[in-house]
Amino acid sequence: MVDETGRMLLVDGPADDLQGLVAMMPDWVISPEHTFLLPDPRRQIGH
């Protein structure tokens, strides 16, 4: 477990094991960690 709040956990582990665990807890939602970019409207080459 990497981090936690009152209602959320950030966990690191095999995806299949975690999906199996959450399948036994129907009130929980699981989502892979991913990132959002800071928007940048500047015009650049290749973008």
Add this chain to the structure above:
Amino acid sequence: MPKQPATQQFILLPSRGLRASHDREFNAESGSFLVDLAHASESASSTGVLSSLPGLPDVKARVIDSIHEDGAKLVEMSPSAALALRARHPGLRLLPIVWYELAIAPRASTLVAPPVPAARGAAMITVTVTAADHHPVVGAMVVAFTDFAARRGAQGKTNARGQVRLTLGGASRRIDRLYVYPPENGLWGFLRRNFLLRDGFQVSLQGLDLAFTDCLRFFYGNSPDGAGQGVTIGVIDCGIDTNHPDLHVEGGANTVPGENPSDFGPNGSPHGTHVAGIIAASGRPPAGLRGLAPAVRLRSYRVFGQGQREASNYAIIKAIDAAVTDQCDLINMSLGGGAPDAATIAAIADARAQGSLCIIAAGNDDRRAVSFPASDPLALAVSALGRIGTFPATSVEAGDVEPPFGTDRKNFIAAFSNVGPALDLVGPGVGVMSTIPGGYAPMSGTSMACPAVTGAAAKLLAIRPDLLSMARNQVRSNAIAGALFASAKTLGFQPEFEGHGLLS
């Protein structure tokens, strides 16, 4: 005779789950509406003829299908009718239908020819950038497009002498567009189009005048001291400068795992401080700048790690959760662009269920569809608007002017702004002057339009104690959303560009 707008298909859903009866806090009127629609679907014409929806004589639609009597409906209507339906039933979700394609790998093809590598000793063009006082501008990004549409050309940053050398295949070259973006230090950028760029070209950047009427001040003026009083706003961003003389940050949190939870100051980027200033700066021009709601309680939730340009969905949902716990009425999120994920969707729904509204930038992908999480139906998605004459004619903002234009032909939807039926509101976002760590700068983006909407919404909420005093639940957030939609005025764009319009 005006052209009839094209219809499209939407999925109409309760605010949570697929059936109204599964949501204990769901508005009974909206639940009855779904049941009435189910009956309408049974008698619907198969010929595609639109008819008035129950209780909404002006909203023409066709109910194509229904999942359960009080559950999801597949409806067909125009984007304008969709807006009217959302205004009347803000607790319902209206999602544009999405079609998926088989994931067949595309065949390789060359869209843009690869750049020709610079030969040893190839001629280069030197561009010198100075401020109006002739001092060199260090670290300015100079971008010379030989073909703007293909994003082809050369770019580089100015050195200590304010100079950059560009390899463009000769000592002079016809340039489609030359952009100069200064570092964030109180200068406007520069744009020149369709000219012959010669070696030794000099650019002089115009300094910022804090008394200038930019597009934010054109549409909203300078707010009185008490604007926004009693409203709490959370800014989920790169952190806010707590030492800026124009800003008062009441508190916040850093939700990046592994960083100090109490460090909600800037992560090295000026973005969050700029966003915060648009909402809540309390300075007085020309010595300082003023946001739309200087009396709000401002809270900073930093989700971008130190020096990072990416934020994880985990840090974001943790920040939303913290902002809701801290009783933020409005949550500003000038970020986006990732794939929709269940956790962020759940966090936005959870905020809504506890009386808070997430107001989110639509994204800057040059008129592509509204990005996630702004596209979430329970978020308020904001596009960016500009106005000719509210930025210097030679500034980079001149490149953001593109049709469509509003009823007032000086108003335009920014070329960079994302658009589409998921939009809720539009805000001024081209050449907005605001606070940055240690000073002031102009910036453009839906990132700026979003806090303009948040600030205007705070002003509105401050004079609606009936809404602020409601129990913090879905009924409250629906009522706030409904009040904002009712306050918005169209500027004459289609709903796909401005949603309900500009908050008045």
